[in-house]
Amino acid sequence: MYKRQEIDTSYDNWQQLLEFIPDFDNQLRFLRQYYNAFKVEESVKHEKITRATKSNILQIYERLIKKNAESTFKELLQKGEYYGKLIGIVNTESAELNNKITELNRVGGAASYTLLLYLLAHEDDLESNSTLGSIIDFIIKYYVRRNVTDTPNTRDLDSVNIEVVENCYKDLKVGKKISLQTIIDSHLNNTKAKPATLDDFTKWLSDKIYSNNVGMTRYLLWKLDSMNHTREYAPDLWQRNPNNDTFVWTIEHVFPEGENIPAGWVDMIAGGDKDKAKELQSEYVHLLGNLTLSAYNSNLSNRIFSNKQDLASRKVGNDELKIGYRNGLSLNNLKFQVDEAEINLATIDKWTTKAIAARTEKMINKLIELFKFTNE
Numbered sequence: 001m002y003k004r005q006e007i008d009t010s011y012d013n014w015q016q017l018l019e020f021i022p023d024f025d026n027q028l029r030f031l032r033q034y035y036n037a038f039k040v041e042e043s044v045k046h047e048k049i050t051r052a053t054k055s056n057i058l059q060i061y062e063r064l065i066k067k068n069a070e071s072t073f074k075e076l077l078q079k080g081e082y083y084g085k086l087i088g089i090v091n092t093e094s095a096e097l098n099n100k101i102t103e104l105n106r107v108g109g110a111a112s113y114t115l116l117l118y119l120l121a122h123e124d125d126l127e128s129n130s131t132l133g134s135i136i137d138f139i140i141k142y143y144v145r146r147n148v149t150d151t152p153n154t155r156d157l158d159s160v161n162i163e164v165v166e167n168c169y170k171d172l173k174v175g176k177k178i179s180l181q182t183i184i185d186s187h188l189n190n191t192k193a194k195p196a197t198l199d200d201f202t203k204w205l206s207d208k209i210y211s212n213n214v215g216m217t218r219y220l221l222w223k224l225d226s227m228n229h230t231r232e233y234a235p236d237l238w239q240r241n242p243n244n245d246t247f248v249w250t251i252e253h254v255f256p257e258g259e260n261i262p263a264g265w266v267d268m269i270a271g272g273d274k275d276k277a278k279e280l281q282s283e284y285v286h287l288l289g290n291l292t293l294s295a296y297n298s299n300l301s302n303r304i305f306s307n308k309q310d311l312a313s314r315k316v317g318n319d320e321l322k323i324g325y326r327n328g329l330s331l332n333n334l335k336f337q338v339d340e341a342e343i344n345l346a347t348i349d350k351w352t353t354k355a356i357a358a359r360t361e362k363m364i365n366k367l368i369e370l371f372k373f374t375n376e
Contacts (some may be wrong), residue, residue: 013073020084037118040169082120109143111157149196160193208286225331233328254295264304289360297320336362
């Protein structure tokens, strides 16, 4: 039987754990990933369970609690605080590391929490003070590639991260520090973990990326802007609307995506041919080059191109957000070539499929440079 003191201590630990991980879905994922991260240790490992799932999680924790309730809850509390850092509830001591973790969450890298949970618990065993940040940079790049191309398969990500943890554990067992190279090799040299090739990544970026993955499209647009934005105009493109928690800045289609294409756009895109305009809309509207980010883009909607370019603004609290393409946003000032003339979205006179294709190519080239691995 459990002693009253043990029960009270465990209950207090659990309540404190809930402060680090307040959301139920995150709690469930934490319990799975905690086991998957630390099953390399004899005190956690269940011989018959190689991976925690929703269906066996009760069996895992019934066994751990029966074995040593006080120790189990103490461990969960400690690792729960680390997990709170990964989901953005608890700040690390480094603003730079906090920013990297935030970006990882924006690319949908939650599967990597299994590995990162293990690394946070072994920070003293990392090769250097900069190793964790470098590892997160690599993981961001890896999950951008994975989430754009769907390679490797989602069902394999748990086992991929478990194998990477096991490789780290092997290094520690022979007295080695955990290095960035171990993490890279464990991902890139493992058939199950290997991401899509650079050629496949390029093909996915060249496709109708908005209709394939809206979330990753938004991240990539933000990334392209963040590379070159100026101090004069660098709004928070992840700002939320206080009324409904939606993004203030959303994806804007330059050539409109609506079924009823306005006459001005039919003239500009297809020389007045409605059927041709519909064909071109199907082919070009969701390409990267036809997309930007705009605050309250319903204000732009189906307007003619010159109106979309014109500066307009809207008050949001104490902020005045510029809406049109000439708002100084780096994304709108990205230069590309059309008929040997260097131009950008903010200043081009006419929006055509040739402009969309040229801007798409320019954006893809920049993204390839950002997200290729060093051996490619």
